[in-house]
Amino acid sequence: MDFSIHKKIIDLEVVEEDPNMQLNYYQKEDQVLLAVDCIIFGFDKEKLKILLIKRNFDPEKGKWSLIGGFLKKTEDLDQAAERVLETLTGLNDIYLEQLHTYSKIDRDPGQRTISVAYYALIDVDNYRFDGIQIDSAHWFDIKEAPHLIFDHNEMIEKAKARLKRRALTKPIGFELLPEKFTMRQLQNLYECILDKKLDKRNFINKINSLDILVKLDEKDMSVSRKGAYLYVFDKDKYEKKVQEDGFIFKI
């Protein structure tokens, strides 16, 4: 194959446009489009959900999809994921973690695209969405996600597995809950994430033994007649324990 024309074009592009005036050492190499796709997990105090949108551009227009966007030259991937999340949903300051990079040659029929998947954790009730795409967005129960474009279903499976693993060893579950929550809600959350029933007494004993929650004098009266005490996660205490005693969060 003769890439000589291609090489000249890339030279031109880099030299004329690179904003940092870096040297173009690697001018003979192929360039690709890098996308970011976000798996957005939410919890509504009962079920674990994911946020999907109906794609409003080709290819695959009208089909369900993760939210996504393309990496710009002026940002790194974490920033791109934050930007995509904020642009499409209005949310910022959200827990985001890089998951995996997908690169099958024909994964996107529109054009060769490599996609870096991220997952995000948000509290469904505590946020007011006002992103540009929000009218076409919908929360799906994690167990009832529709067929998605490209390899997005595969991404979700991997994100579920990662969330399961993380939730067992880091207190990221609290990202999905409102600031004040009941033990019952916390247990519901873990049952959804781990996809199995937990024993109420064992669960509460375990959580209390970690000693990272503060029990409030306040009760949530919305579910039972007796009411359930509200708790908050004490992040400072958790971080102090981690540093001082080498404490490891472990459900």
Add this chain to the structure above:
Amino acid sequence: MDFSIHKKIIDLEVVEEDPNMQLNYYQKEDQVLLAVDCIIFGFDKEKLKILLIKRNFDPEKGKWSLIGGFLKKTEDLDQAAERVLETLTGLNDIYLEQLHTYSKIDRDPGQRTISVAYYALIDVDNYRFDGIQIDSAHWFDIKEAPHLIFDHNEMIEKAKARLKRRALTKPIGFELLPEKFTMRQLQNLYECILDKKLDKRNFINKINSLDILVKLDEKDMSVSRKGAYLYVFDKDKYEKKVQEDGFIFKI
């Protein structure tokens, strides 16, 4: 900013060169260089090592580096990692796993480059290297790796953590050993990976309880006068157990 010239160039490039004749839906987006870097772990029956090369091109020529290369349009990332590994070391059919994607804007002073890190596991003694770069390559004890270019030290730290986690739940340790190995060697390996001393009796009891090794009639006489029995990993048995009983490898 006016990208109109840039856009035209990209249009031209995609339309003229794309080998699959895909449509160029995303022509307004930035393209980037995608590199692959490999953390190559090896075990020489005593210590865990990593393979590094002295970089023979700019930028950072002459400094120690992971082996790496650029993604081509005709391959996916797994294939790129395999190609890089084979080209530079002559090795193929190696355990490879994607680790993380690094994208800090100035991570490579030569040019904006995104790098997808992979890690590989090989048995140091069982392979004959004959790759193009092998004269500038050197095995470093994992605890004595030098300062590397870019963010490569960070990649190694992440790879070590991943290896530790994987080795506890999947039998990937055997990728680092010769086909026949002694219990002592297996224990050495795990001590290196986990970076802690293990109790000999507890370790052997644990391994034997997994019931996935075959003890041979043969002894390794090279270390002790008494000699140590050799074992082989029974991959078929392991996989049958995983499928049939839901067996989980767990050290």
Add this chain to the structure above:
DNA sequence: TCAAAAGTGTTCTGTTTACACCCATGG
């Protein structure tokens, strides 16, 4: 005969699991 590594079980401790009844309240 001795130095050096191989091989081998039991006890103890801490963690995980299983399990059932009373409490408080609003309707």
Add this chain to the structure above:
DNA sequence: CCATGGGTGTAAACAGAACACTTTTGA
């Protein structure tokens, strides 16, 4: 006064950690 979810402890099973002596054989 009763239906509903909230709150609480103990015993058994299991898994992980600690621990020391005998065997083999080449030099």
